[in-house]
Amino acid sequence: MVGSHLITISPDYYGFGCTEDKLQAYCISHVNAQASVDALLAAKKILSELGIGWNDEVLYNIGYSQGAQTAMGVVRLIDERYPDLKISCTIAGGGPYDIAELYRLSFTPGAPASPAIAISLLMAYNTYSLLDIPLERLLLDPPLSQVDEYILSKNYTRSEIDEAIGLATISDICTSAVTDFSSSIAQRFLTVMEQDNLCTGWTPRTDEQIILVHHTKDTTVPVVNASKLYQFLKAQGVQNVTYYVGDFGTIKGKPAHESGASIMAMRFINKVCTDLGMFPWIDPSNIIF
DSSP: OTTTTTOOOOOOBBTTTGTTTTTTOOTTTHHHHHHHHHHHHHHHHHHHHTTTOOOOTTTEEEEEEEHHHHHHHHHHHOOOOOOOOTSSSOOOOOOOHHHHHHHHHHHTTTOBBBHHHHHHHHHHHHHHHTTTOGGTTTTTTTTGGGIIIIIIOOOSOHHHHHHOOOOOHHHHOOHHHHTTTTSHHHHHHHHHHHHTTTTTTTTTTTTTTEEEEETOOOOOSSHHHHHHHHHHHTTTTTTTTEEEEEOOSSTTTTOHHHHHHHHHHHHHHHHHHHTSSOOOOOOGGGGGO
């Protein structure tokens, strides 16, 4: 970031960049976390070779939505496998930290749905968890016949895919085997998603500094994800966890999930400015949009 004395490392999700010929590893935290840590290690090496100094005492880890899940996946990965790395602060907003719970909430028959999210999630876990379930057992037409065009081509944004497919509920997109949580197919998805659950199954460092931001009216990623992660971190003895959750209203008419991203971005800017003394910080709660 020019003039800020900050270095930004922003890796592609697996499925983009040098892996663009692969299916996106959508919301698979351990895959995207590994890509992020690999990028961090590569950046440190490249900067050293260029003679650019690196302050190991300051390392921010930030992400929103799928990026928040990745950010917390980075925390887990570093805590488990990279003892020489230390994050000074993680700021995560609107993330699906309990991906199995998100599945249960979002794939209930008749629930409102984003075709792009639903299809990408099923395809990613089906592929990278080696479930190998034929797509026709997961998706209905017309989405089934549009996968190559709208998902695999990667030529469209989420909103463009949703508008093009134009379906309103999960029952219009997925087979009953996906929405019936007692079915063998749904149970297989829930099993592999529980393995990627960031709200259980690992031991964070107790000195982690983590700021969680989530809009309580978020219907894309329900706020229960933030509350479950917060409770887990506190139960594990992590003391420095800020739980910044509330009804933030709407920003320029955007839905709650997108509005939450703006609030989280301000929290990040405020944190950096406060830590580095760059300029006085602004309390987002006092800003009216």
